Amino acid sequence: MKITAQEEYGLRCLLQLAQADRETGLSVKEIASKEGISPAYVEKLLRLMAKAGLIHSVRGVNGGYRLDRKPTELSLRDVVRALGSLPTTEEICDRHPGNRTSCVHIQECCIRSAWSTLTQAIDGFMGKVLISDLMGPEAKVTQTLQSRITTPFSV
């Protein structure tokens, strides 16, 4: 259970766009220098999100990338999904067949139950966190997120 590099850097790039002027957007270079990532990598990440319909590109002089929706209409789940994370329960099982063609527990599996409960909870949380919730000082964001998680995993 780890945050992948794509999730981390992809979200950072998107947040830059969210904080920029919606009409003007930002160029790959600008995002790269603001985030301390290489332009080539930024390009790759933005393209993934463009493919998912979260942002779009404008070519030529004064071009760049722009957000397709308002930050209030874009959830953390949308972003993470665009970046190819958060596999479904079925995908988790398919990825771990051991040295068989399919997992020996395919019919009855208590672990599947655990991963399923967990990933659904994570998905639910991410769906409730909007990009707009992430814009602002860290302390305030933390407060907002805590409320989004309503009596979460803790009793």
Add this chain to the structure above:
Amino acid sequence: MKITAQEEYGLRCLLQLAQADRETGLSVKEIASKEGISPAYVEKLLRLMAKAGLIHSVRGVNGGYRLDRKPTELSLRDVVRALGSLPTTEEICDRHPGNRTSCVHIQECCIRSAWSTLTQAIDGFMGKVLISDLMGPEAKVTQTLQSRITTPFSV
């Protein structure tokens, strides 16, 4: 946000031990054949958990691995930790510095806030799931886990 192979297979091996006779334990070969994984890999995973003090090995004829604690005294969090997953917020930041020596958002970071809230929730949930909760038919396990998550991420 993905379940790693070590988490998946490691938990499966541990669960085999939990279901076996506490005195007799199981040999690496037995676990490997029950799970459809290679003995060499099972060995590697068990060693990680032995290092963490969850299980211990007995050498020689009739040797094998045995659980150190009762399944009711061992949580999913213990297992996942032993397998090297679930990084702390600090580790997440350290792992993603971009092309600088340290992340440009080191002082103020709204994303850190998101990952922190999320991983703490996951950690909390895993701490409440005992290995004994995972022993039994899938349907019943699911029911138990749902209750462990009390009004989780969903409203």
Add this chain to the structure above:
DNA sequence: CCAATACATGACACTTTAGTCAAGTATTGA
């Protein structure tokens, strides 16, 4: 004692993920 069983260890090969590069196409403005 010694042969068979079974864990112990570290180095290795393989696979996936992360990140870069080079050569290309579209758009603008002078």
Add this chain to the structure above:
DNA sequence: TCAATACTTGACTAAAGTGTCATGTATTGG
């Protein structure tokens, strides 16, 4: 028009994560 800007693409290199192997050590039973 044409030169500068900036996105596009796919192939490539590097790093991390997976999984295997060979060699070694401890224990037991005959």
